[in-house]
Amino acid sequence: MRRLDQLLSSLGYCSRSEARGWVKAGAVTVGGEEADDAGARVRPADVRVDGEPLDHPDGLLLLLHKPLGLVCSHDGREGPAVYSLLPERWRRRNPVVTSIGRLDKETSGLLLLTDQSPLVHRLTSPKHKVPKLYRATLDRDLSAELVTLFAAGTLLLDGEKAPCAPAELRIVAPREAELVLTEGKYHQVRRMFAATCGATVLTLHREQFGDLTLGDLAPGAWRELPLDIFNH
Ligand code: URA
Numbered sequence: 001m002r003r004l005d006q007l008l009s010s011l012g013y014c015s016r017s018e019a020r021g022w023v024k025a026g027a028v029t030v031g032g033e034e035a036d037d038a039g040a041r042v043r044p045a046d047v048r049v050d051g052e053p054l055d056h057p058d059g060l061l062l063l064l065h066k067p068l069g070l071v072c073s074h075d076g077r078e079g080p081a082v083y084s085l086l087p088e089r090w091r092r093r094n095p096v097v098t099s100i101g102r103l104d105k106e107t108s109g110l111l112l113l114t115d116q117s118p119l120v121h122r123l124t125s126p127k128h129k130v131p132k133l134y135r136a137t138l139d140r141d142l143s144a145e146l147v148t149l150f151a152a153g154t155l156l157l158d159g160e161k162a163p164c165a166p167a168e169l170r171i172v173a174p175r176e177a178e179l180v181l182t183e184g185k186y187h188q189v190r191r192m193f194a195a196t197c198g199a200t201v202l203t204l205h206r207e208q209f210g211d212l213t214l215g216d217l218a219p220g221a222w223r224e225l226p227l228d229i230f231n232h
Helices: 004-010 016-024 117-124 145-151 188-197
Strands: 028-030 047-049 061-066 107-114 132-138 168-173 176-181 201-209 222-224
Touching: 004 016, 004 028, 004 047, 016 028, 107 117, 132 188, 145 168, 145 188, 176 188, 188 201
Parallel strands: 107 201
Antiparallel strands: 028 047, 061 107, 061 222, 132 176, 132 201, 168 176
């Protein structure tokens, strides 16, 4: 049970004081009856606003095709963010919708967004070793030795205390590779190539997160995932 005004404000409908106005105006029903107390404790599933059930009262989990040029940070000073792609109401939710891990501004591909912080912690923890598949193009030819180097689990990047976990590299063309990482250190793919062979990553795209793929989602589009998809 949740306080009605707090529920509406946490789902991004309005402020708590506006919720009182909505209740007075008769816009809210609980169990089919017009609500008369914005402070009443209610079951989210019983509430209707303008006759409509509440918008994802149990939480959101989204699979987004992140386009280039948007950041995952919530700090507006870092530039336009992936959250600008979402409906206004979702952007006003509290807890906020945030990315599960981050992709750089100049990385495209599969990004999960959620308001479920336990899920963020679980899926970003290196303990859980969720494999993430990246496709990179580089500014120089790659040598086969890199495959062994990345797989060894000994590569220590500048400023890191622990070496990179073993990573699977497949060289698919002289200047193109797929890389599977089970962790997410800052700029990890770019830094791994720079540190080992001096290569600059020209394009970087995340194709897969665990078993999830983008399918035919266009850049900037998202689809909803069931909240329990990772429970199996
Ligand atoms: N590694 C990077 O360097 N950048 C990303 O966005 C993701 C992984």
